[in-house]
Amino acid sequence: DIQMTQSPSSLSASVGDRVTITCRASQIIITYLNWYQQKPGKAPKLLIFAASSLQSGVPSRFSGSGSGTDFTLTISNLQPEDFATYYCQQSYSTPPAFGQGTKVEIK
Amino acid sequence: EVQLVESGGGLVQPGGSLRLSCAASAFTFSNYWMHWVRQAPGEGPVWVSRITTDGSATTYAGSVKGRFTISRDNANNTLYLQMNSLTAEDTAVYFCARGYSSRPASAFDLWGQGTMVTVSS
Numbered sequence: 001d002i003q004m005t006q007s008p009s010s011l012s013a014s015v016g017d018r019v020t021i022t023c024r025a026s027q028i029i030i031t032y033l034n035w036y037q038q039k040p041g042k043a044p045k046l047l048i049f050a051a052s053s054l055q056s057g058v059p060s061r062f063s064g065s066g067s068g069t070d071f072t073l074t075i076s077n078l079q080p081e082d083f084a085t086y087y088c089q090q091s092y093s094t095p096p097a098f099g100q101g102t103k104v105e106i107k
Numbered sequence: 108e109v110q111l112v113e114s115g116g117g118l119v120q121p122g123g124s125l126r127l128s129c130a131a132s133a134f135t136f137s138n139y140w141m142h143w144v145r146q147a148p149g150e151g152p153v154w155v156s157r158i159t160t161d162g163s164a165t166t167y168a169g170s171v172k173g174r175f176t177i178s179r180d181n182a183n184n185t186l187y188l189q190m191n192s193l194t195a196e197d198t199a200v201y202f203c204a205r206g207y208s209s210r211p212a213s214a215f216d217l218w219g220q221g222t223m224v225t226v227s228s
Contacts, residue, residue: 032212034214034215036152036215042220043202043218043219043220043221044152044202044215044218045218046207046214046215046216049207049214049216050214055216087151087152089152089214089215090212091208091210091212091213091214092212093211093212094157094166094211094212095154095168095169095212096154096212096213097154098151098152098153098154099151100150100151101151
């Protein structure tokens with residue numbers, strides 16, 4: 001099975017900051033990498049699919065990059081509603097594994 | 108409104124059974140592979156199972172294989188998860204999710220609100 005490792009596990013940032021979250025796959029997954037945002041008590045929400053494609057309705061301050069094994073989610077101009085936990089997920093092979101999450105907290 | 112609504116969760120004793128349902132609305136349910144994903148308290152999501160559009164093929168995570176059964180009723184736009192021989196390790200919020208593409212592994216572009224399953228004596 002492919003393992004997904006995110007870093008950092010948590011970070012503190014201020015409104016207006018640029019935030020970067022990293023995800024590494026245990027083997028090459030090409031660009032089969034997706035990013036989700038989850039707020040407490042809610043379901044995950046798809047933000048980015050295929051490493052860099054923005055899901056419909058998601059603000060353009062969210063962007064994704066990477067290929068192979070290393071991927072990045074960037075949030076530019078962090079907004080109050082962006083404080084949440086973010087997960088990466090590989091969709092290259094079964095089982096479609098998630099990372100352990102990165103919690104973005106208010107500084 | 109395009110949505111998925113789960114039901115059927117609750118408290119069950121170890122060794123017991125539970126059947127979850129997921130009602131789909133406002134999209135062509137029969138066109139999509141469907142999945143169950145669970146999330147234990149304080150943990151990340153974990154994929155559980157998937158089913159093809161016509162229900163002819165199913166796949167399971169190793170931790171639930173032989174105990175859980177996924178099925179669907181396209182006439183009634185409903186997805187199911189039959190869970191048997193439950194243990195404390197199955198305690199989690201269970202989400203149904205729509206596969207973004209018809210790939211065995213997929214992104215999940217629509218999620219239900221989740222239903223809590225607690226296995227405890």
